[in-house]
Amino acid sequence: MIVCFDIGGSAIKGAVAHTPDQILPLGRRVTPLDDFTAFVDTLRDVIAEAGEEPDRIAMSITGVVDPETQAIKCANIPCIDGRTLGAELSALLGLPVLIANDADCFALAEAGAGAGRGYRIVLGAILGTGVGGGLVVDGRLINAEGGFAGEWGHGPAVAAMAGTPPVAIPVFDCGCGQRGCVDTIGAARGMERLHLTLHGKRLESHEITTLWQNGDAQAARTIDVLVDLISSPLALTVNITGATIVPIGGGLSNVTPLIAAIDTAVRARILRKFDRPLVVPGECRIEPGLIGAAILGLAGETR
Template structure:
């Protein structure tokens, strides 16, 4: 038995995992942001709620573990930023602790129990507030030891012109410190930024996608440009990884027509041709972070 966690900037969600098919949710608690002792104690309370003897703890968390130093970089939860989280929590909780990025856990969940089940190479993509991703090969997370593999949302990869007819697109500053990253135009905030740039109007991503599906011309222009901008870097990532399925999570994954548009554009730009959908909505709609953490903790027993 393991206890798994999905930890974000607002909440810590826990579950007991006996197998991938048997994951029992535990309590949900606010995330202590500035007090590491309180953070660790919150985990302990959830573990105590689980009862029994745990083989290990597995955590899906916002942030990236450095594969060499094992320190985590996590802007959303200051009290864990820079810490060797796995080792420190193992000492405090008295049980081995595995830590992985939340996008990586999404990819692991989709590979084991979602749209990627049965595929050898699964590229999980997040189109949420921003853009993220994770890579699973032969049932194993490429980033088991930490790192940035699969993070197609960062790096200056956005074209300077896009859409039909073409329009100039500025290289927006990214939170990672670079300019022109896919993250700046590809997620919900990116869509809103594009709409403001193209039309001088401030709308939410929900408003833009609703207007688009209702036939609004300005919203359609925004979606056209967005799809054009993100499809080439995503196609390149598919070419490099050899992924045969690309499940999508995050809020924009719920806009099925948008995912279908991206799929069509990506399949037109990759070397290998598929006569079936490649970029698809993720199937682990409820708690993919917990499912991915469970699979991580269980050692990939879904195979």
């Protein structure tokens, strides 16, 4: 038995896992952002709810672990930023601790229990507030020791022109410190930025997608440009990784026609041709972070 966690900037969710299909949720608590002692005590409280000592702890967490130093970069939770979190938590909790990025855990969940079952190379792509991803090969994370593989949302990959007919696309600053990342024009915030740029109107992403599905011409133009912009970087990532299925997570994965449009565009731009959908909505709709952490922990791998 293990205890797994899904840790974000607002909440810490825990669960007991005996198998990936047997996950019993534990308490949900507010994430202590600025007090590391309180952060550790919160984890202890959740572990105590399990009623017995687990074999290990596995957690899905916002942020990325440096594969060389094992230090975590986590802007959303300042009290853990820069710490060698796995080693510190293991010493304080007295248990082996395994940590993976939340996008990596989404990819693991989809590979083990979702749309990626039966596929050797699974690229889990996030289209939520921003753009992210994780890569699983033969059931194992490429980022088993931490790292940035699968993060197709970052890097100066945005085209200067996009859409039919083409329109000039400004280069936007990205929160990662670079300029022109897919994250700046993809997913929810990117869609809203594109709509403002193209039409001078501030709308939320759900308003844009609803208008698009109802035949609104301006929303259709925004979606056309968005799909064109993100499909080429995603196609390049598929070519490089050899992924044969790309489950999509995040809020925009719920907009089925949008995922279908991205799938059509990506399949037209990759070397290998598929006569089936490649880019598909993720199937782990509830707590993919906990499912991915459970798969990670139950594999029994510790750093």
